[in-house]
Amino acid sequence: xxxxxxxxxxxxxxxxxxxxxxxxxxxxxxxxxxxxxxxxxxxxxxxxxxxxxxxxxxxxxxxxxxxxxxxxxxxxxxxxxxxxxxxxxxxxxxxxxxxxxxxxxxxxxxxxxxxxxxxxxxxxxxxxxxxxxxxxxxxxxxxxxxxxxxxxxxxxxxxxxxxxxxxxxxxxxxxxxxxxxxxxxxxxxxxxxxxxxxxxxxxxxxxxxxxxxxxxxxxxxxxxxxxxxxxxxxxxxxxxxxxxxxxxxxxxxxxxxxxxxxxxxxxxxxxxxxxxxxxxxxxxxxxxxxxxxxxxxxxxxxxxxxxxxxxxxxxxxxxxxxxxxxxxxxxx
Numbered sequence: 001x002x003x004x005x006x007x008x009x010x011x012x013x014x015x016x017x018x019x020x021x022x023x024x025x026x027x028x029x030x031x032x033x034x035x036x037x038x039x040x041x042x043x044x045x046x047x048x049x050x051x052x053x054x055x056x057x058x059x060x061x062x063x064x065x066x067x068x069x070x071x072x073x074x075x076x077x078x079x080x081x082x083x084x085x086x087x088x089x090x091x092x093x094x095x096x097x098x099x100x101x102x103x104x105x106x107x108x109x110x111x112x113x114x115x116x117x118x119x120x121x122x123x124x125x126x127x128x129x130x131x132x133x134x135x136x137x138x139x140x141x142x143x144x145x146x147x148x149x150x151x152x153x154x155x156x157x158x159x160x161x162x163x164x165x166x167x168x169x170x171x172x173x174x175x176x177x178x179x180x181x182x183x184x185x186x187x188x189x190x191x192x193x194x195x196x197x198x199x200x201x202x203x204x205x206x207x208x209x210x211x212x213x214x215x216x217x218x219x220x221x222x223x224x225x226x227x228x229x230x231x232x233x234x235x236x237x238x239x240x241x242x243x244x245x246x247x248x249x250x251x252x253x254x255x256x257x258x259x260x261x262x263x264x265x266x267x268x269x270x271x272x273x274x275x276x277x278x279x280x281x282x283x284x285x286x287x288x289x290x291x292x293x294x295x296x297x298x299x300x301x302x303x304x305x306x307x308x309x310x311x312x313x314x315x316x317x318x319x320x321x322x323x324x325x326x327x328x329x330x331x332x
Contacts, residue, residue, distance in 0.1 A: 006040040007069040093122045097133040097145035129200035143279035149268040150203035160271040160286025163293040167265040170249045172238045178256035185215030192240030193219035
């Protein structure tokens with residue numbers, strides 16, 4: 001059944017509440033119009049019009065369908081307009097949000113890959129945390145966002161492929177724990193924890209603390225630091241510990257990065273977009289973003305404390321990335 005065609009006919013009948021007038025407006029005979037509406041009712045398994053009275057009236061199901069059909073056809077029209085621009089080589093602008101701590105090399109790779117796949121697309125990148133991205137998507141001020149999971153208020157969002165980054169612990173190099181090849185969460189007992197502000201990504205923030213408690217680590221205090229470099233400075237001064245993928249920690253000789261035993265912390269990310277107003281390039285952006293995160297994160301060769309102390313091996317560590325079709329972004 002040509003659903004879109006039948007919905008167009010249904011809207012005219014629903015607005016006129018008169019089959020003869022609707023047929024005249026559509027430039028067709030009344031019997032085929034009536035047959036089309038009957039076919040639509042059979043397909044949906046519902047009566048859309050109350051024909052028992054002298055005047056045709058919408059049923060409750062018909063009134064609901066009228067609202068949904070108008071929205072669906074408006075989206076179809078927007079889609080046709082956008083795709084016409086695609087045919088003409090003009091994709092317009094994709095407004096995309098990315099987390100503030102996204103590495104420069106990842107941004108470069110993402111923009112380069114998008115430019116190669118969509119030469120006519122202009123990408124307006126905005127540095128925005130997860131919670132703000134969700135708000136901007138709802139307000140149609142962003143077309144797509146690269147967010148941290150889990151995501152609150154995601155009912156109207158489509159989630160693209162996910163990529164996960166393993167997190168370890170950043171310690172003062174003077175800490176006895178820095179002598180270990182890996183650190184259990186319970187080993188961190190008594191240390192304060194430095195985290196990003198909860199408002200930036202509430203779901204991920206709460207998940208971190210839940211995992212810490214499950215692993216036997218309940219920090220006596222949680223301090224907030226938005227800038228990764230500032231957070232690293234606090235750790236290096238001996239004031240607490242933080243979680244990181246090793247990229248930032250490798251820049252500070254007074255700090256040591258160690259993997260967590262059992263790898264309990266995995267930061268899952270994916271691009272998301274509004275289901276009702278998707279930019280045609282949003283799904284491709286999501287796929288490219290996941291591929292770039294995976295490609296830009298070669299597996300980490302874990303260093304022993306003695307290796308790490310040598311000048312030759314003291315360098316920023318690459319990302320450790322988990323990526324696959326079976327990944328569950330809601331559970332590290």
